Amino acid sequence: MSTTTITFNQLRKIKDSLPxxxxxxxxxxxxxxxxxxxxxxxxxxxxxxKSVGIHLEQGPDGGIVELDDTTILEMAREILKGKKPQVQS
Incomplete structure (x- = not known):
């Protein structure tokens, strides 16, 4: 589990690109x-x-999102790469 920062628009683009x-x-x-x-x-x-550990801060490109846990984001990226998502233990 790790934290990351991404823009809100980037996060929404990933979601909208998912099959x-x-x-x-x-x-x-x-x-x-x-x-x-x-x-x-x-x-x-x-x-x-439920809330899942995202923190929003207003700013350009929809604002900044700090994610406390990147598991969901990583799984979404794997799906976009055409891989079956793997749960990290």
């Missing part, structure tokens, strides 16, 4: 609610999903 069903795949692999994974990518459904 259909990827959010569900990531949620299933990590045993998370689908809304929790959506919240990671900038969603705000806290009735069904």
């Amino acid at each position: 259909d069903g990827s959010i569900h795949t990531i949620a299933e692999e990590l045993n998370l609610d689908v809304e929790t994974v959506r919240n990671y990518f900038g969603g705000a459904n806290y009735d069904r999903g």
Whole structure:
């Protein structure tokens, strides 16, 4: 587990580039609610999903997002590379 900083627009671009069903795949692999994974990518459904350690700061390009845990981001990037996501232990 590591932290990283990314712009909000970059994070949304990754989410929007994922093939259909990827959010569900990531949620299933990590045993998370689908809304929790959506919240990671900038969603705000806290009735069904949880906060997942993202911190937003206003700024250019949608602002800066600091991610406390990059597991979901890394899995999304693996999916975009055409690989099956691997859960890190």
